[in-house]
Amino acid sequence: MKKFFLLSFILVLTVLPVVVLADDDDGNGPGTSGSAVEIKNPIASPDLQNFIKDILEIVVTVATPFLVVMIIYAGFRYVWARGDVAEVKKAHDIILWTVVGATIILGAYIIAAVIEATINQLKAGTSTAYVELVDRQT
Numbered sequence: 001m002k003k004f005f006l007l008s009f010i011l012v013l014t015v016l017p018v019v020v021l022a023d024d025d026d027g028n029g030p031g032t033s034g035s036a037v038e039i040k041n042p043i044a045s046p047d048l049q050n051f052i053k054d055i056l057e058i059v060v061t062v063a064t065p066f067l068v069v070m071i072i073y074a075g076f077r078y079v080w081a082r083g084d085v086a087e088v089k090k091a092h093d094i095i096l097w098t099v100v101g102a103t104i105i106l107g108a109y110i111i112a113a114v115i116e117a118t119i120n121q122l123k124a125g126t127s128t129a130y131v132e133l134v135d136r137q138t
Helices: 004-018 048-081 085-124 129-138
Strands: none
Touching: 048 085
16 A cells, blocks of 8 residues: 555656646747746735735634534533533533633734734834823933
8 A cells, every 4th residue: 555655656746747838828838938936925915914814714614613512511511411420521621621721712812913913003103102101211
């Protein structure tokens, strides 16, 4: 089985460049068009700040239903435990780690939002904390 995957991997590595360079837009084959190569950015975000924000929004969007399902599942585990201490402990641990995960995910989102607001404020040059500090010193 390992040999099959290794041979498949080697085959893909050797055939893929040929397939990718099979034809150019002008139909004369690879590298004959004489035009410059243009690499398009597949990421829609113009800068790192927006890219991180987009990634965190995706994570929060995907994680929220999962967190809800895990809390419901832990509730069922409580019901199914019927007083068994070990099963109640498992249900309690599921809820605990679900809440910890939710805290980490939402905390990361909030921290990113605060950093984004700070960066935008510094870009605009209207930092109120700096203005208040200068006013106190004068």
